[in-house]
Amino acid sequence: MVDAARQPKIDVRTYTEVESVEGFVGNFKVTLREKAKHVLADRCNGCGDCARVCPIEVPNYYEMNLAPRKAVYIPMSQSVPLVYTVDLDACIHCYKCVEACGPLKAIDFSQEDKYVQEDIGAIVVATGFGHFDPSVMEEYGYGRFPNVITSMEMERLNNSAGLTAGNLIRPSDRKNPQKLAFINCVGSRDKRYNPGCSNFCCMYSIKNAVLLKQMYPNVDITIYYMDIRTPSKGYEEFYDRAREMGIHFVQGRPSLITEDEETHNLFVHSEDISLGRVIEKEYDMVMLNQAAVPQPDQNHMSSVLNVVQSPGGWFMEYHPKLRPIDSPTDGIFFAGACQGPKDIPASVAAGSAAASRASRILHSEKWEIEPIVAVVWPDRCSATTKGRACGLCVKACPYGAVVIDGDKAAEIITAKCHGCGGCVAECPEDAITQMHYTDAQILSQIRALLADKPEEKILAFRCQWCSYGGADLAGTSHFEYTANERGLRVMCSARMDSDFIYEAYRLGAGAVLYSGCHPQDCHYITGQKVGAKRADRLKKMFERMNMTDGRFRVEWISAAEGDKYARVLNEMQMTLDNMSPEELRDEIERLKPDMEKRLKRFPGVPGVSEAMDYSDTLVDAILKAKETS
Amino acid sequence: MSHPAAVRTFADEVKAIPGGEHLELCYSCGTCVSKCMIQQKVEPDYNPRRLLRMVMMDMKEEAFESPTTWMCSECDLCYQACPQEIHISQVIAAVKQLAVDAGYTSPLTPVQVDEALCSGCGICSMVCPYQAPSLFEKVVDGEIDRFAQVDSNKCMGCGTCVGACPLGAISREGVSNSEIQSQIPSPDQTIPDIITFVCDWSLREGADVELLESYPADQVNVVHIPCTGRIDPQHALMALDSGVKGVLVCGCKPGECHFKRGNHVAKCKLGLLDTMFKQIQSPHKEIRFVQIGTQERGRIRHEIDEILTAVSPAKEAK
Ligand SMILES: Cc1cc2nc3c(=O)[nH]c(=O)nc-3n(C[C@H](O)[C@H](O)[C@H](O)COP(=O)(O)OP(=O)(O)OC[C@H]3O[C@@H](n4cnc5c(N)ncnc54)[C@H](O)[C@@H]3O)c2cc1C
Ligand code: SF4
Ligand code: SF4
Ligand code: SF4
Ligand code: SF4
Numbered sequence: 001m002v003d004a005a006r007q008p009k010i011d012v013r014t015y016t017e018v019e020s021v022e023g024f025v026g027n028f029k030v031t032l033r034e035k036a037k038h039v040l041a042d043r044c045n046g047c048g049d050c051a052r053v054c055p056i057e058v059p060n061y062y063e064m065n066l067a068p069r070k071a072v073y074i075p076m077s078q079s080v081p082l083v084y085t086v087d088l089d090a091c092i093h094c095y096k097c098v099e100a101c102g103p104l105k106a107i108d109f110s111q112e113d114k115y116v117q118e119d120i121g122a123i124v125v126a127t128g129f130g131h132f133d134p135s136v137m138e139e140y141g142y143g144r145f146p147n148v149i150t151s152m153e154m155e156r157l158n159n160s161a162g163l164t165a166g167n168l169i170r171p172s173d174r175k176n177p178q179k180l181a182f183i184n185c186v187g188s189r190d191k192r193y194n195p196g197c198s199n200f201c202c203m204y205s206i207k208n209a210v211l212l213k214q215m216y217p218n219v220d221i222t223i224y225y226m227d228i229r230t231p232s233k234g235y236e237e238f239y240d241r242a243r244e245m246g247i248h249f250v251q252g253r254p255s256l257i258t259e260d261e262e263t264h265n266l267f268v269h270s271e272d273i274s275l276g277r278v279i280e281k282e283y284d285m286v287m288l289n290q291a292a293v294p295q296p297d298q299n300h301m302s303s304v305l306n307v308v309q310s311p312g313g314w315f316m317e318y319h320p321k322l323r324p325i326d327s328p329t330d331g332i333f334f335a336g337a338c339q340g341p342k343d344i345p346a347s348v349a350a351g352s353a354a355a356s357r358a359s360r361i362l363h364s365e366k367w368e369i370e371p372i373v374a375v376v377w378p379d380r381c382s383a384t385t386k387g388r389a390c391g392l393c394v395k396a397c398p399y400g401a402v403v404i405d406g407d408k409a410a411e412i413i414t415a416k417c418h419g420c421g422g423c424v425a426e427c428p429e430d431a432i433t434q435m436h437y438t439d440a441q442i443l444s445q446i447r448a449l450l451a452d453k454p455e456e457k458i459l460a461f462r463c464q465w466c467s468y469g470g471a472d473l474a475g476t477s478h479f480e481y482t483a484n485e486r487g488l489r490v491m492c493s494a495r496m497d498s499d500f501i502y503e504a505y506r507l508g509a510g511a512v513l514y515s516g517c518h519p520q521d522c523h524y525i526t527g528q529k530v531g532a533k534r535a536d537r538l539k540k541m542f543e544r545m546n547m548t549d550g551r552f553r554v555e556w557i558s559a560a561e562g563d564k565y566a567r568v569l570n571e572m573q574m575t576l577d578n579m580s581p582e583e584l585r586d587e588i589e590r591l592k593p594d595m596e597k598r599l600k601r602f603p604g605v606p607g608v609s610e611a612m613d614y615s616d617t618l619v620d621a622i623l624k625a626k627e628t629s
Numbered sequence: 630m631s632h633p634a635a636v637r638t639f640a641d642e643v644k645a646i647p648g649g650e651h652l653e654l655c656y657s658c659g660t661c662v663s664k665c666m667i668q669q670k671v672e673p674d675y676n677p678r679r680l681l682r683m684v685m686m687d688m689k690e691e692a693f694e695s696p697t698t699w700m701c702s703e704c705d706l707c708y709q710a711c712p713q714e715i716h717i718s719q720v721i722a723a724v725k726q727l728a729v730d731a732g733y734t735s736p737l738t739p740v741q742v743d744e745a746l747c748s749g750c751g752i753c754s755m756v757c758p759y760q761a762p763s764l765f766e767k768v769v770d771g772e773i774d775r776f777a778q779v780d781s782n783k784c785m786g787c788g789t790c791v792g793a794c795p796l797g798a799i800s801r802e803g804v805s806n807s808e809i810q811s812q813i814p815s816p817d818q819t820i821p822d823i824i825t826f827v828c829d830w831s832l833r834e835g836a837d838v839e840l841l842e843s844y845p846a847d848q849v850n851v852v853h854i855p856c857t858g859r860i861d862p863q864h865a866l867m868a869l870d871s872g873v874k875g876v877l878v879c880g881c882k883p884g885e886c887h888f889k890r891g892n893h894v895a896k897c898k899l900g901l902l903d904t905m906f907k908q909i910q911s912p913h914k915e916i917r918f919v920q921i922g923t924q925e926r927g928r929i930r931h932e933i934d935e936i937l938t939a940v941s942p943a944k945e946a947k
Contacts, residue, residue: 139710139924189656190712226658253658255710258833258926267926271659276676278663280835 001080012080019115021123021305024415025331026367028120036111038086039072043106046074046082050097050107058090064153066171067163072097072107077161122331122358125315126351127301129337132187132194132291140186140288145259146172147266147285151182151201154208154287158215168212170285172264177219177284181268182209183254184225187291194291196312199341201289202229206239208287209247222248222281224270232345250279257286292341305332306400308525314340318523325353328418328525329399330369333357372419372436372491374401374412375621380431381409393423393432396494398525420524421495425534430499430603435622437490439497440604446503449486454508455584458572460487461496463531466517469559479566482573484510492516492524493531499602501538501552506595506605508588511551511572514538515565518556528556545591548583550575639689642727648719655681661707661717666887666923669834672696677707677717684724693728697721699735702785703759704887706923729782738801739784740791742777746798749775753790753799756858758889759783762790762799787888789858792898804855806863812852813868821850823875823915823936824868828857830887831880831921837929849933856880857918858891862902865916874940875915877932882922892920915939 005012019031039050051070059065062075069075071090074082086097086107098107131152135143142148147170149157160166170177182205188198202225209221228249230236243249254270260282269280294313295301302309307327310316315334318326325333333354336347361367376393383389383404393402393410401416402423410431412423424432424439433439450457462468468489474481490496493516504512514535522528535554542552555568576584599605643649659678662668667675680697692698703718711717739761742753753762754777761783764775777799788804797806814820825841832838841851850873854860857880865876878899886892899918906916919932 141924185712191714192712226656251659252663253656253660253712255660255664255707256924258924261927269663271662271676271678273657273659273678276679277673278668 002078005080014081015085018301018304024413025329025369026121026361026364027415028123028331029117030120030123031115031117034114034116036113037083038088038107038109038111039084040106040108040111041081041083043104044083045104045106046084048074048084049100049102050084053096053100055094055096056090056092058087063163064150064156066153066156122333122361123305124333124335124351124354124358125301125305125307125327125338126335126354127295127298127338129292129341130295130298132293134186134288134290136193137187139255140183140257140286141259141266142288145257145264145266146170147177147259147264148257149285149287151204151208151287151289158208158212166215168216170264175284176216179220179283179285180212180222181266181281181283181286182221182223182289183268183286184223184228184289185253185291186288187293189226190291194293194312197229197341198289198292199229200292200343202227203235203238203343205287205289206242206247210238210242210245213242213245213247220248222250222268222283224250224252224254224268226251226253232343252279292337295338298338305329306525307332308522310340311520314338325350325357328523330367330415330418331358331361367415369415369417370419372434373414373417374419374421374424374432374434376410376412377431377433377621378409380429382429382431383407383409385429390428392426392428396422396426396530398422398527398530418524420492420527420530421490422492422524422527422530425495425497426530430601434491434495437495439499439602442488442490442497442500443503443604445488446500447507449488450504450507450509455510455581455588456484456576457509458482458485458511458513458569458576459504459509460485460513460569461493461500461515462487462489462513463493463495463516463523463528464489464491465523466521466559467515467555467557467565470515470557470561470565473559473562474566475562477562479562481566481569484573484576485513485569492522492527493535494524494527496531496534498534498538499599502595502598502602503605505588505591506599506608508592510576510584511553513568513572514552514554515557515568518558521558532556545594547591548575548579548587551587639687639692640684643684643720643723646723646726648716649723651713651715652681652684652720654713655685655715656713657682658712660710660712664707664710664923666706666830666834667700667702670829672700675700677701677721680724681715681717681720684720692724693731693733696736698724698728699737701725702787702887703889704885706885725782735782735784737781737784737786738803739779739781739786740788740799740801740804742779743798743800744776746796747776748796748798749777750795751775751777752793752795753777756789756793756894757784758787758789758858758891759785761785785888787856787858787891788854789856789888789891789894792859792861793894804859806861809852809854809859809861809864810867812850813864814850814871814873816871819847820872821846822848822873822940823877823933824850824852824873825877825879825933826852826854826857826860826864827879828859828881828887828891829853829855831882831885832929833923833926836926840927840930841933844933848937856886856888856891857895858886858888858893860895860898862898865899865902869914869916875917875936877936878916878918879929879932880918880920882920882925885922896920 004010015035017033019033022029050072054070054072056071057068060067060069072084072086074084101107134140156162158168184201184205187193205223212219230239251273252270254268256269258267266283266286267280272279298313306329308316315338317324318328335351335354378384389404389410399416399418401413402410404410421434421437424434462471471487496514501512516531517528519528557564596608599608602609644652657678661677675696677697680695683692701718701721705718707717751764762777762779765778766773766775790799791804857878868876880892880895903916915936917936921928
């Protein structure tokens with residue numbers, strides 16, 4: 001941090017919050033709130049005279065609230081920049097600090113929060129992780145038994161720069177503990193709290209044990225674990241060393257800690273799995289290795305940055321294997337544990353990767369994006385035809401790429417568009433098209449796929465990222481499924497226009513599959529939700545029309561679920577097999593007029609509606625989009 | 630290429646029974662084993678984690694013969710603590726059901742009904758936490774009469790029915806009225822200050838049990854019962870009649886009763902007794918019901934000291 005602050009090209013803004021992020025890759029407008037310190041940074045020399053006279057003491061969160069700080073404070077001696085802050089919530093306005101500061105006149109109670117806007121080319125998010133509060137696990141007594149502490153508290157207690165100058169003491173009587181127990185997976189790998197593994201606790205609990213054993217060779221340390229995970233280079237060897245040093249390892253997840261109310265010693269109750277017996281051992285102090293969880297304000301940050309969260313709340317990467325550092329929003333990158341628990345080596349690697357990804361943007365004159373962007377044909381937008389834009393496109397876009405300015409036609413900020421096609425399918429006026437996935441292109445595919453014996457075919461709409469991958473996997477894994485399937489790819493289930501489905505049934509398709517990602521896997525933040533909502537409407541509509549159950553199916557299939565893809569298609573084939581040809585034909589004929597009626601306003605359905613007129617304005621719009629992209 | 634046909638494993642059978650579904654999520658972390666009191670208190674071979682493992686490893690016979698299959702009392706202490714949210718008692722119940730279907734029988738000693746005394750009132754079937762007793766009809770001397778009968782694979786031996794039967798018609802060795810009465814001193818013996826009836830499960834093995842035994846016999850007399858549900862008001866009355874000044878009944882915390890709800894039955898009976906005492910304004914004697922949780926190490930000492938102080942002469946003199 002000190003080094004970073006010295007670097008002339010790094011502008012460190014502490015005590016500052018990101019309020020909002022607007023714009024797009026290369027052109028972000030970021031609003032920052034520089035919180036009032038009530039101390040003028042250019043006058044404060046960090047002498048600390050103010051803190052010495054301040055009569056108020058409050059717990060210091062930096063020391064895990066184990067030690068106090070004053071109402072005017074720096075959290076730690078290495079603070080960057082070395083400028084004090086007045087905590088107004090604690091301050092009693094005695095102004096002793098002002099007096100102590102004297103002629104420097106660095107303290108200024110009239111200072112207010114300042115809002116500044118900066119032009120930013122790329123953003124690296126490195127907000128890290130938070131800590132699970134083990135007091136909700138009554139069985140471990142944290143918060144009730146003074147000598148049950150968390151690993152973060154242990155980090156402060158055995159830190160040579162910490163409150164005890166590295167002299168390990170236990171809270172109840174400040175004596176040096178002789179027998180210590182560490183408990184792993186507290187709140188991690190626990191469906192009641194956090195199902196995931198916290199990644200680094202196994203290693204840091206071994207690290208803490210080794211450090212303590214080096215400092216106090218006679219302490220007795222036992223680590224209780226479910227599994228010890230040492231998957232990186234050198235980690236297993238470190239674990240070996242710990243065992244050779246005499247650190248005890250008990251495989252068994254403690255079910256209970258009780259306390260002797262006089263000595264405040266603790267009894268850890270667990271099964272020793274290797275023995276198959278329940279054991280209860282007495283310790284002076286117990287450390288709980290609590291789960292790493294998302295930051296408490298992670299949801300808020302995710303909406304400020306307009307990025308997505310994985311199940312569990314961590315920030316979600318664009319692609320777990322191929323673009324692990326990128327967010328789904330161009331120009332925003334993740335470094336470190338904000339994306340999921342990572343230890344220091346992994347966090348540093350991610351930080352370097354994010355920096356290099358970001359510098360590519362900063363060094364480019366022009367930024368190329370995928371050419372599959374959406375384009376509005378202003379002539380058809382209801383703003384032009386009816387005087388008022390309906391705004392459905394704005395609602396559908398997960399990236400805020402569609403804007404409607406007053407009574408003008410909708411417009412797409414090409415640099416922000418990721419090409420899910422949600423707006424294209426949602427637009428009731430068919431005023432938006434998607435380059436390389438135009439209605440005309442998709443319709444001609446539908447027509448070609450259903451050209452021959454359509455009643456025998458199952459038309460499967462798949463999204464590029466999940467169900468298409470699922471179908472692929474079904475193929476490469478040789479899972480057998482019906483040969484009557486005809487697959488068709490779009491980028492996202494959001495692009496699966498109702499009109500495509502109507503057209504398929506108008507042409508007499510036997511069955512239609514509407515498939516995409518599971519909601520949490522959607523590549524386009526909320527594109528799947530747009531698709532799912534539409535699919536739901538279609539499903540209800542076909543039910544009302546008494547379509548045979550199973551002729552229209554909506555399924556969310558991940559790229560790993562090849563078996564599911566095959567199963568769903570075979571089930572659909574079974575639905576068709578269970579109908580007699582006459583029955584199927586009658587149903588197709590019965591629904592046809594309805595489909596035709598629904599397609600009347602859709603441009604270019606042979607024999608049903610007029611072909612779309614590619615007017616100059618659309619061509620202009622497309623050319624413009626090409627230029628900007 | 631020929632593929633092996635699907636084989637229905639023991640695990641499949643267990644998983645097909647509601648409650649057994651999540652069996653395979655088990656981490657084998659041992660939380661359930663150490664949460665459960667049975668291994669430490671009565672059966673060293675009792676181990677729910679290992680039973681789950683036996684199911685997964687297709688060890689059917691071993692599982693059917695394992696004490697775990699038969700001794701789980703469905704208290705669900707372990708369920709609350711399992712990090713994989715496996716409903717362990719239901720998995721065990723599924724194994725037990727399969728064992729019973731396969732002709733295995735419970736090794737526990739069930740209660741037995743003495744038909745000569747049984748009136749067929751059905752109270753036992755109402756109080757039993759396991760629906761072990763039921764009523765049946767048979768012709769006696771030309772008349773249809775009703776009697777209780779007990780499903781020996783369901784009875785866990787808590788004795789709640791024994792404590793509830795108004796006619797002493799249902800009982801079992803180890804929990805019979807005479808055996809409990811024999812632990813209460815008769816007026817011609819040394820009379821302690823208090824008598825405590827303590828259930829077999831609420832106190833922590835080791836420290837707390839030792840603590841209870843450490844009081845001198847002329848101060849505290851300890852009567853062991855399998856469950857507070859077994860307590861019969863007449864035992865409390867007999868105790869007071871013998872001259873003790875206080876009766877302390879010690880059972881599990883609400884929600885932690887080893888026999889699911891014996892402690893509720895006890896609370897109800899002791900509450901009624903207390904009200905009756907107040908109504909007849911009997912000279913003040915203490916009857917207390919305390920419910921101690923597994924986490925409350927050392928609490929029994931406070932409870933005993935408190936009731937001892939309450940009944941001590943110094944207090945009476947005031
Ligand atoms: C007890 C313990 C011991 C550990 N020991 C080791 C070890 O020995 N070796 C090892 O490799 N790993 C260890 N780890 C893991 C290590 O802590 C992480 O790998 C590392 O901290 C991740 O770094 P980070 O920069 O991603 O996040 P963090 O270290 O969490 O840093 C995030 C920073 O962002 C700031 N921040 C958060 N939100 C905002 C916001 N909205 N605006 C501005 N700033 C914000 C936070 O204040 C914080 O300073 C340990 C973890 C724990 C809990
Ligand atoms: S909804 Fe999708 S296609 Fe439409 S503008 Fe937004 S990102 Fe582009
Ligand atoms: S507590 Fe749950 S996960 Fe752990 S061994 Fe028991 S059943 Fe398995
Ligand atoms: S339900 Fe109760 S008796 Fe059965 S295994 Fe769990 S803790 Fe033991
Ligand atoms: S002893 Fe308990 S389990 Fe057995 S029948 Fe009586 S009440 Fe039911």
